[in-house]
Amino acid sequence: MTQTTTSGPQATASEPSSRGASSEAPSALDRYFNISRRGSSVKTEVLAGIATFLAGMYIIVVNPAVLSDAGIPFSAALSATVVISFLSSLAMGLYARNPILVAPGMGMNALFTYTLVLGAGLSWEVALGCVFWSGVMFAVLALFNVREAIIEAIPPSLRYAITCGIGLFITFIGLKNAGFIVASPATLVSLGTLDAGLATFFIGLIATAVLVIRGYNGALILGIAITTLLAAPMGRLWGDDVMVAWNGLAAWPDFSAVMQVDILGALKVAYLPFIFVMLFTNFFDALSCFMALSESANLKDKNGNPRNLKRSMTVDAFASMIAAPLGTSAAQTFIESGAGVAQGGRTGLTAVVIALLFLPFLFLSPLLSLVPGIATSPALVLVGLFMMAPISKIDWSRFEEAFPAFLAIILMPLTYSITLGIAFGFMSFVLIKLATGKVSEIKPAMWVSAALALVMLITAQ
Numbered sequence: 001m002t003q004t005t006t007s008g009p010q011a012t013a014s015e016p017s018s019r020g021a022s023s024e025a026p027s028a029l030d031r032y033f034n035i036s037r038r039g040s041s042v043k044t045e046v047l048a049g050i051a052t053f054l055a056g057m058y059i060i061v062v063n064p065a066v067l068s069d070a071g072i073p074f075s076a077a078l079s080a081t082v083v084i085s086f087l088s089s090l091a092m093g094l095y096a097r098n099p100i101l102v103a104p105g106m107g108m109n110a111l112f113t114y115t116l117v118l119g120a121g122l123s124w125e126v127a128l129g130c131v132f133w134s135g136v137m138f139a140v141l142a143l144f145n146v147r148e149a150i151i152e153a154i155p156p157s158l159r160y161a162i163t164c165g166i167g168l169f170i171t172f173i174g175l176k177n178a179g180f181i182v183a184s185p186a187t188l189v190s191l192g193t194l195d196a197g198l199a200t201f202f203i204g205l206i207a208t209a210v211l212v213i214r215g216y217n218g219a220l221i222l223g224i225a226i227t228t229l230l231a232a233p234m235g236r237l238w239g240d241d242v243m244v245a246w247n248g249l250a251a252w253p254d255f256s257a258v259m260q261v262d263i264l265g266a267l268k269v270a271y272l273p274f275i276f277v278m279l280f281t282n283f284f285d286a287l288s289c290f291m292a293l294s295e296s297a298n299l300k301d302k303n304g305n306p307r308n309l310k311r312s313m314t315v316d317a318f319a320s321m322i323a324a325p326l327g328t329s330a331a332q333t334f335i336e337s338g339a340g341v342a343q344g345g346r347t348g349l350t351a352v353v354i355a356l357l358f359l360p361f362l363f364l365s366p367l368l369s370l371v372p373g374i375a376t377s378p379a380l381v382l383v384g385l386f387m388m389a390p391i392s393k394i395d396w397s398r399f400e401e402a403f404p405a406f407l408a409i410i411l412m413p414l415t416y417s418i419t420l421g422i423a424f425g426f427m428s429f430v431l432i433k434l435a436t437g438k439v440s441e442i443k444p445a446m447w448v449s450a451a452l453a454l455v456m457l458i459t460a461q
Contacts, residue, residue: 033348034347035346035349038347039346040344040346042349044345044346045344045345045347045349045350045353046353047218047221047344047345048340048341048343048345048346049099049340049349049351049352049353049354050357051218051221051340051343051379052099052336052340052350054221054224054339054371054375055336055339055379055380055383056103056334056336056354057357057361058177058373058376059081059085059103059105060081060082060085060358060361060365061078062106063077063078063329064078066106066112067113067328067329069113069117070112070116070127071117071123072257072327072328073254073257075253075254075256076254076255076258076327077327077328078365079257079327080255080257080323080326080327080328081328082253082358082362083326083362084326085102085103085331085358086355086358086359087319088103088316088318088322088331089101089103089351089352090351090352091319092312092315092348092351093348093349093350093352093353093354094352095315095348096308096312096314096315096348096351097308097348098290098307098308098311098312099337099341099345099346099347099349099351100289100290100293100312100334100337100350101337101340101351102315102319102334103332104323104330104331105282105285105329105330105333105334108278108329111277111329112329112330115274115277116130120274123265125260125261127266128261128262128266128324128325128329129261129263129266129267129324130266130271130274131261131323131329132261132263132266132321132324133263133267134278134320134330135282135317135319135321135323136321138279138282138283138316138321141283142310142313142314142316149444149445150287150445151306151309152305152443152445153443154291155401155429156393157402157404158404158405158408158425158426159291159390160393160394160405161394161409161425162288162408162425163292163296163387163390164387165408165410165418165421166292166387166412167292167296167384167385167387168388168409168410168412169335169416169418170335170336170383170384171381171383171384171385171413173380174376174377174380175377177373177374177377178192178373178377179193179201180192180198180377197231197243197374200227200230200374201377203227203230204226204377205377205378205381205382207223207226207227207378208222208224208378208379208382209378209382211223212382218343219343220343220379220382221343223378223379224371224375224376224378224379227377228372231243231372231374231375243374249364249366250364251363251364251366253362253363257327258325258327261325261327273459276455276456277456277459280419280453280455280456281456282316282320282332284418284419285333285419286312286316286333287313289333289337289418290312290333291306292338293335293337294306296341296342296386316331316333319332320332336380336383338383338386339376339379339380339383340354342379342383342386400432400436400438403428403432404425404426404428404432407421407424408421408422409421411425419456420457423457424453426449426450427453429442430442430446430450
């Protein structure tokens with residue numbers, strides 16, 4: 001995505017106000033985060049942090065709901081989720097200085113609960129040990145130049161495809177959270193029931209789109225607020241589903257799962273496939289998210305690679321390591337960070353704001369029910385739109401480039417997995433180049449990545 005279309009009409013329209021406001025930023029804050037140099041302002045960074053938090057705060061209650069199926073107490077998993085999200089996002093802001101949310105990821109928690117614990121019969125303490133060791137291996141990869149070699153080996157067509165595929169994936173999540181798309185035994189997915197809830201989502205989506213088009217600063221946040229207000233009467237004035245309800249103000253944190261990880265118990269040969277699948281999923285999810293966000297917002301260094309990539313990957317790796325002792329599945333980069341990037345977030349101050357917004361929910365978790373999933377869905381759908389712009393950069397006339405890119409794009413939403421889209425994109429690229437006699441176009445790191453993708457697919461079964 002080029003700079004002129006970095007984050008859709010919202011970013012372009014808000015740039016003049018951002019430059020004007022940046023002169024009011026405290027000099028020390030401005031110098032540390034390079035706010036003015038990035039064409040941003042403190043106000044824009046704060047709004048971006050709020051937008052990302054609102055888009056990703058569902059993890060505070062959804063992650064404990066998944067981990068509780070593995071036997072971790074819900075309240076303990078909730079406290080661990082808040083603490084790791086605060087610490088890792090703060091590190092991403094202060095150390096890596098990127099506008100990215102890091103928190104326990106969906107997919108990783110499902111792998112933890114339904115594959116390791118319920119599927120393979122590991123105790124949740126040993127499963128946490130597997131999380132820890134996958135984080136250690138991730139840290140080793142992050143500290144060396146592995147990520148740079150992989151990025152340089154990925155052809156431009158696949159880079160653009162990863163951004164677009166993640167955009168479609170985010171849109172799919174938004175539509176699913178809104179109930180616009182539902183499961184269907186006959187057609188796999190189908191349109192949800194045309195009720196008051198769906199009408200509310202659609203009105204909120206159109207309202208948010210209009211705000212973006214008209215260039216309102218904070219358009220995504222305003223859209224979330226409008227949709228929340230529209231959803232508040234649901235179940236009271238019409239329908240049976242109460243979307244916005246008061247569930248109390250405060251709840252005490254629970255640290256009973258802290259340091260319950262069985263690090264030594266996870267060191268068994270039989271558990272190596274689980275550790276490897278976690279490593280592959282976390283590493284390539286993080287790498288692809290950094291690539292997608294840097295492409296969509298021009299967060300690149302002088303070589304065209306994601307900005308501060310080594311530091312960002314290091315934060316992600318150590319976040320995974322400390323997640324296990326805290327009592328939760330691995331933390332990872334959240335693609336919902338695209339909501340803040342679309343809002344104009346360009347510096348680590350955005351991530352610091354995100355971190356600070358998480359912290360009060362150690363005590364105020366019941367308040368999360370006041371912003372339902374349907375309210376953040378319009379923002380996610382529009383973020384997906386913004387991330388589709390690089391699709392025009394793919395040379396669709398060159399089939400050997402277009403086919404792997406197409407697989408990566410379409411399989412991310414259809415398999416509900418960024419990792420699987422990347423895996424099949426990498427493998428198909430290598431196989432096509434091999435079959436067409438263009439082996440010289442395959443760089444060594446791509447050979448390794450494709451082989452690891454194949455191993456991951458086999459061991460994940």
